[in-house]
Amino acid sequence: MKLKLQNVGGIVKPTEIILKEGLNVIRASNATGKTSFTHGLKLVSLDNQQLRNHPEFINDFSDKAIVEVDGEKRIIEKKGLSPMSKTAPLFRINGRQDIIFAMPENEFLNSVIKGEPIDKFLEGFSDAQYYKQLIEKEGVLREVRDELDNEYGNLNTEAKNAQSIRKNLEKEKKELETQQKKKVTIQTKLEEMKSKIKMNKEEEGRLSQLTEDIETFEKTIERTKGTIKSRDGTIKEMEVEQKDCKDAIERFKKEFKNVESTIEDLNKKIEELENILGEDNNDGLYKQREDVEGEIESTEKNVDGGNCLACGRTYTQAQKAQRLKVLNKQKDEIEMKIASFESDFEKYNTKIDYTKKRRNEDFLDNKQRIDVLDSDIREHTKSNNDAEKEIERNKVNLKSKQEALELVKKNVDPKIKKLLDDEEGLKRQVNAILGNISEYEESYEAVEDSEKEVVIIKAKYEFIKRVENLIREELANLKNVVKNDFNKKIMPIYNKLGFKDFKNIEIDSTFRIKVNRKGKEQELNRLSTSERVTLGVVVMLAGKEEYLPDYPFFVLDEITTAYDPARFKKIIEYLANETKTQYTIVTAFSPTGDTIKVEHKL
């Protein structure tokens, strides 16, 4: 394999390194050469997302690094965000470099060696990482749960309010019942007395008419008072809501400084993407794909038995195969670009929808709501003023009726007069209670909805919590599946290597490496450093065999192999003879020379 590196770490000039199948010892005079070489291998294998965290792989004084394997080139720009630089890895490693590069800075290897739990690394071997993204501390699911919790808190206060109002309402109604009963008793007594005492018909008529009138006025006044009080409450609530709306608008304005131009920018980006992809555009990627597909089809169809059926030119099978290889590679590259642009396209569209939705919900809706509230407040205030005037008018009427009643009462028996007074007092109490009830009923209506809302929020909260628990279970399952995959391979590899120190090695339920020597479990810190390093590399080999069997490289750092050269010789032989790993690479320090040299024996 011919590997070419340029502007990779400390390697500036184009440097060609020939790797042979089997063992390759990379010798360089200083740390930079070795490190840069492994950077080069990572540039060949890691995807763009992962490379974004490693600007040091590209030479400090250059914008882009170039790696080439047998003529296939990959250019990685430092400005990794540029859409044109989305080049694919030449050998896919799927984020599993931890089981390929046995070097001191490999955290996975270090955790194994130190006997620390390795579950966080195992997450990268399955979908677990996606699940984890959802529920970890700043994960969206957690955030939604906290938000719902918060909403529940606010609504719950209102719902509790509704409950206490309802309780008061019940109490008032009971009180009303008692008062009404008392009123009936007094009225019965009154009727009895009146029937005993002779009263002139006309007087009796006037008396009952006046009493009735007074009752009506008092009832009306109390009811109106109740309505005014409740309306005052509503006005206050509306003012609070109005302030909330204004605050929301302010917050929105802070977040989206210029919402229209944001949307316009996004639309422009979409237009650009449409142009790049465009079906009508002759340079568009869709068209390019179509062209390449057409060419592949015609190459397949027309070239037969050494000649091109279309043009008659000589065309060998080997030339045809080479041509198809080139065309398919072109097609793959176009497909990759299309996929990447389409995903950007989706993202921009989602962002536009989101921005528009926020603009409508946080800005336009709130603005409209403020206006509605303004007019509602005005209306309520006007209604209250009218109600106050009505109370005044009714009070005047009431007073004149009361005076008239006093005149009539002067002429009736004092015993009846006492009863009449009692009855009147009771009626007044009953009316006051009626007023209270109407006030409670109206304010209850205002908070009644939150009681219903609380039920929904609570259900959503419980639902999210349940989903979160499910995800946790799934996460644990997935980690255990990966753990078992590793465990299945560790001992067979260890035995194949011919090592006999341990009867058993496994990742235990706490995701730490556990060893058993002569039937006895042993703590990892009881083992020698070289034993632990060997264990670590065996665990890496188990992972490679399970998860990256076809990946062509395995890299061992000199520091790692130096602990126990005899054992590592066996590991290197094992890699060459028993696995599909084509190139075993050992990096080593060389005291002389300033270029990278490759040797094929230790």
Next chain:
Amino acid sequence: MKTQDTEQKFMKEAVRLAKDRSISVFEIRNLLDELKVGEQEE
């Protein structure tokens, strides 16, 4: 509400969004509303 079905649908969608690395609180809330969680319960 068929809770289990809803949960599965929700999980699937949430994980898909997480894989795209484009998931947001806003989308999860939308999903909850779409699935009408809570509204038919009891």
